[in-house]
Amino acid sequence: MVSPKQLFPLPRASASPEILIFGDPHGDFTPVIAAVECFRPKAIVLLGDIQARQPLHIELQPILALTELWFIHGNHDTDSDADYDNLWGSELAGRNLHGRVVEIAGYRVAGLGGIFRGKIWDPRRPINEAACVSADALRRSTRREERWRDGIGRRHRSTIFPDDFQQLLRSGPANILVTHEAPAVHPHGWQAIDELAETLGVQLVVHGHHHQSIDYLAEGMQSAAAPFRAFGVDMGSHLAWPLDPQRETRLGSPPQDLLELATQVFGAEAQVWLDKPHEQLDGQTPAALAAGGGSEKVRSMLNAIQYGGVV
Ligand SMILES: [Fe+2]
Numbered sequence: 001m002v003s004p005k006q007l008f009p010l011p012r013a014s015a016s017p018e019i020l021i022f023g024d025p026h027g028d029f030t031p032v033i034a035a036v037e038c039f040r041p042k043a044i045v046l047l048g049d050i051q052a053r054q055p056l057h058i059e060l061q062p063i064l065a066l067t068e069l070w071f072i073h074g075n076h077d078t079d080s081d082a083d084y085d086n087l088w089g090s091e092l093a094g095r096n097l098h099g100r101v102v103e104i105a106g107y108r109v110a111g112l113g114g115i116f117r118g119k120i121w122d123p124r125r126p127i128n129e130a131a132c133v134s135a136d137a138l139r140r141s142t143r144r145e146e147r148w149r150d151g152i153g154r155r156h157r158s159t160i161f162p163d164d165f166q167q168l169l170r171s172g173p174a175n176i177l178v179t180h181e182a183p184a185v186h187p188h189g190w191q192a193i194d195e196l197a198e199t200l201g202v203q204l205v206v207h208g209h210h211h212q213s214i215d216y217l218a219e220g221m222q223s224a225a226a227p228f229r230a231f232g233v234d235m236g237s238h239l240a241w242p243l244d245p246q247r248e249t250r251l252g253s254p255p256q257d258l259l260e261l262a263t264q265v266f267g268a269e270a271q272v273w274l275d276k277p278h279e280q281l282d283g284q285t286p287a288a289l290a291a292g293g294g295s296e297k298v299r300s301m302l303n304a305i306q307y308g309g310v311v
Pocket residue numbers: 024049074075076180208209210
């Protein structure tokens with residue numbers, strides 16, 4: 001069977017997005033490379049849990065000349081020495097957005113990598129109750145024989161420290177906040193991320209970590225009056241920014257994961273296929289069927305096309 005990933009590269013899209021923001025790669029960069037070759041964005045951002053199997057600049061060599069690459073780290077990027085070294089030891093290590101705001105493709109993008117760990121700081125508690133305010137303070141309190149490479153333990157290099165969080169709070173304003181942890185709208189999200197987003201004044205928050213592509217507004221989990229739009233992005237998926245205004249204004253548009261699957265199959269012609277009446281749907285368009293609760297039928301049609309089956 002042909003892997004869907006081998007179907008890439010896709011045909012080039014007609015309009016280039018400014019930024020593509022990718023869910024946790026966990027060592028698989030095929031969707032990242034394919035999407036960059038297809039859409040030619042000005043920049044990309046990886047949302048952490050990168051876990052490159054060789055130095056990141058080698059993994060992404062095919063697209064380094066095509067786009068500008070940025071990332072934040074995730075909790076799994078400190079799982080092993082190899083995970084750590086292939087990210088922080090790569091020639092792209094300086095592209096980590098954690099704890100700062102950088103202008104990318106005309107937008108001010110703030111980054112918060114890593115996760116909250118209660119042994120250091122539970123952000124539901126005041127910062128002055130944190131066990132440790134900074135990586136430096138943790139290092140000083142760590143016995144020499146317990147240090148890793150003469151610094152803090154490897155695992156805590158993906159922990160969010162109060163000092164890093166506060167430094168980012170003071171770095172605004174920004175347009176976009178990328179985080180590994182989710183904002184409060186997610187069941188396992190954090191109010192502290194919302195407070196950070198509002199302090200920075202961003203209009204968009206995009207998170208990874210939970211392996212779910214979700215448009216919280218479209219799902220009815222977020223109000224249109226919320227101070228920022230929030231999205232989660234799954235492994236192998238991406239969010240294109242700015243959002244497609246046609247898609248935004250289309251009532252009852254198909255779910256994001258279905259649009260991405262259609263893009264994998266049809267490339268730039270995805271929306272054309274979704275909007276074309278289909279005889280097997282009694283003349284209904286796949287987009288209308290999906291918007292009316294028939295996403296599964298459309299998904300199986302796309303899978304059948306992708307794998308060479310009968311539709
Ligand atoms: Fe994660």
